[in-house]
Amino acid sequence: MRSRDLISMSFRNLFKHKLRAVLTVLGVVVGVIAIVLMMSLGYGINMNFEKQMEGMGDLTLIQLYNWEGYNGSPGAPVFDDTMIREMSGWDGVKVVTPVYQSGLKLVSGRYSSFVQIMGIRPEALPELGYVVADGQYLDPDAPDYQIVFGVNPPYTFMTDRDRKLQQSQNRYGSMRVVAMGGGGTGETEERDPPKIDVLTARFKGSYEYSYGDKDVEWPNNKLPDVYNFRGVGILQKNETSWEASEYCFMDIAKLQKLVADQRKYSAAAYGGRATQQQYHGYEQGYIKCQTVQDVEGVMEKLTELNFQFYNPASWIKEMEKQAASLQVLLAGIGAVSFFVAAIGIANTMFMAIYQRTKEIGIMKVIGASLRDIARLFLIESALIGVIGGTVGVAMSYLASYLINKVGLSFMSAMVYLPDSEATVSFIPLGLAFGALAFSAFVGLAAGLIPAFRAMRLPALKAIKTE
Numbered sequence: 001m002r003s004r005d006l007i008s009m010s011f012r013n014l015f016k017h018k019l020r021a022v023l024t025v026l027g028v029v030v031g032v033i034a035i036v037l038m039m040s041l042g043y044g045i046n047m048n049f050e051k052q053m054e055g056m057g058d059l060t061l062i063q064l065y066n067w068e069g070y071n072g073s074p075g076a077p078v079f080d081d082t083m084i085r086e087m088s089g090w091d092g093v094k095v096v097t098p099v100y101q102s103g104l105k106l107v108s109g110r111y112s113s114f115v116q117i118m119g120i121r122p123e124a125l126p127e128l129g130y131v132v133a134d135g136q137y138l139d140p141d142a143p144d145y146q147i148v149f150g151v152n153p154p155y156t157f158m159t160d161r162d163r164k165l166q167q168s169q170n171r172y173g174s175m176r177v178v179a180m181g182g183g184g185t186g187e188t189e190e191r192d193p194p195k196i197d198v199l200t201a202r203f204k205g206s207y208e209y210s211y212g213d214k215d216v217e218w219p220n221n222k223l224p225d226v227y228n229f230r231g232v233g234i235l236q237k238n239e240t241s242w243e244a245s246e247y248c249f250m251d252i253a254k255l256q257k258l259v260a261d262q263r264k265y266s267a268a269a270y271g272g273r274a275t276q277q278q279y280h281g282y283e284q285g286y287i288k289c290q291t292v293q294d295v296e297g298v299m300e301k302l303t304e305l306n307f308q309f310y311n312p313a314s315w316i317k318e319m320e321k322q323a324a325s326l327q328v329l330l331a332g333i334g335a336v337s338f339f340v341a342a343i344g345i346a347n348t349m350f351m352a353i354y355q356r357t358k359e360i361g362i363m364k365v366i367g368a369s370l371r372d373i374a375r376l377f378l379i380e381s382a383l384i385g386v387i388g389g390t391v392g393v394a395m396s397y398l399a400s401y402l403i404n405k406v407g408l409s410f411m412s413a414m415v416y417l418p419d420s421e422a423t424v425s426f427i428p429l430g431l432a433f434g435a436l437a438f439s440a441f442v443g444l445a446a447g448l449i450p451a452f453r454a455m456r457l458p459a460l461k462a463i464k465t466e
Contacts, residue, residue, distance in 0.1 A: 028388025092294025385443020
């Protein structure tokens with residue numbers, strides 16, 4: 001028999017008993033909804049987890065800490081230029097740079113601010129994801145002291161009068177607050193533009209916080225060193241980078257020279273030796289990897305060398321394993337309903353055989369092959385799976401929409417949701433097509449035994465059946 005004739009007969013036979021067919025299809029629909037929705041909750045949890053990871057910043061960036069080696073602890077590794085060259089040759093490493101943090105008092109005319117400075121190798125600044133919105137990056141060959149400003153420091157420059165006004169407003173709880181000094185901001189819905197253009201202003205600065213203040217009495221009449229600084233760039237806002245918002249950046253070699261001058265000044269002004277502690281290499285650094293997949297290998301090497309470091313990827317894998325286990329559990333719960341639906345399909349097909357025994361016998365007598373008889377029942381059972389799967393997937397999308405719109409507050413008590421727009425249930429196309437194919441397969445598999453039973457029925461005995 002032609003396949004088209006078998007499919008046509010299967011449709012007619014399937015809906016001869018409409019109520020039974022509908023109830024069987026309904027069982028498949030419930031099974032599909034159960035397994036798709038359960039798995040969609042797992043996908044939703046994974047999506048929210050990925051959002052959390054994005055909020056943690058650059059996953060390819062490893063922060064390296066070396067307090068013990070920096071202080072010369074016995075057996076501790078040293079993060080120095082030799083080690084940096086070695087790390088730069090590791091597979092998957094894009095750039096390695098030490099970092100150093102300090103503070104500078106910058107003065108331009110009547111305006112001043114104490115800003116937090118991060119020293120870094122100039123060539124590493126763009127590689128670490130810092131984007132200049134205005135101006136340019138640090139020039140490693142420039143002889144002067146260049147500064148790339150973060151987003152907020154330009155707003156912190158103010159006069160003594162501005163500073164007193166701000167203190168008064170803060171004291172009496174004013175709703176409108178101008179930018180605070182010292183690297184922070186007090187921005188509200190309205191933000192005043194910076195008082196000075198940091199890219200055209202010329203700065204005098206020093207490592208001493210009181211530099212530029214009036215009537216300062218320096219210890220032992222020792223004046224601090226004063227340097228000329230020039231702003232060359234302003235960074236673009238980065239929601240996941242505190243440093244891009246609150247820090248200014250300098251060439252680490254030049255910043256370390258300023259820090260060395262500060263130690264000498266402190267020794268001369270307050271008495272004592274320039275330094276009591278011998279430091280080794282650098283205390284902190286960044287390692288930028290090519291891809292997230294390279295991070296694990298780099299972290300393994302750092303562990304072997306006994307370095308301390310931080311990267312969210314160090315615990316991402318564990319979280320992914322937990323999420324995968326949860327998905328398997330949820331899929332297993334849904335599969336129970338699918339198993340019940342498969343039993344329903346098999347039961348329906350067995351009933352069809354008992355009711356159509358005489359029809360089967362006649363088909364055999366007039367020359368229908370055993371293969372055609374088996375295909376007839378297999379097509380019927382597969383149709384139940386396909387129809388039930390199609391309706392089930394469509395209903396699953398509707399249920400998923402309702403869960404995300406109506407059940408968000410209820411689900412937030414069960415799983416962590418990072419924000420009010422979190423996705424509780426998500427059904428990817430792969431899951432939808434997979435559920436449809438699986439329901440067709442289950443229907444086909446549930447019809448195998450009834451089909452073989454129909455094949456084995458003796459023709460003459462089947463014809464005599466009342």
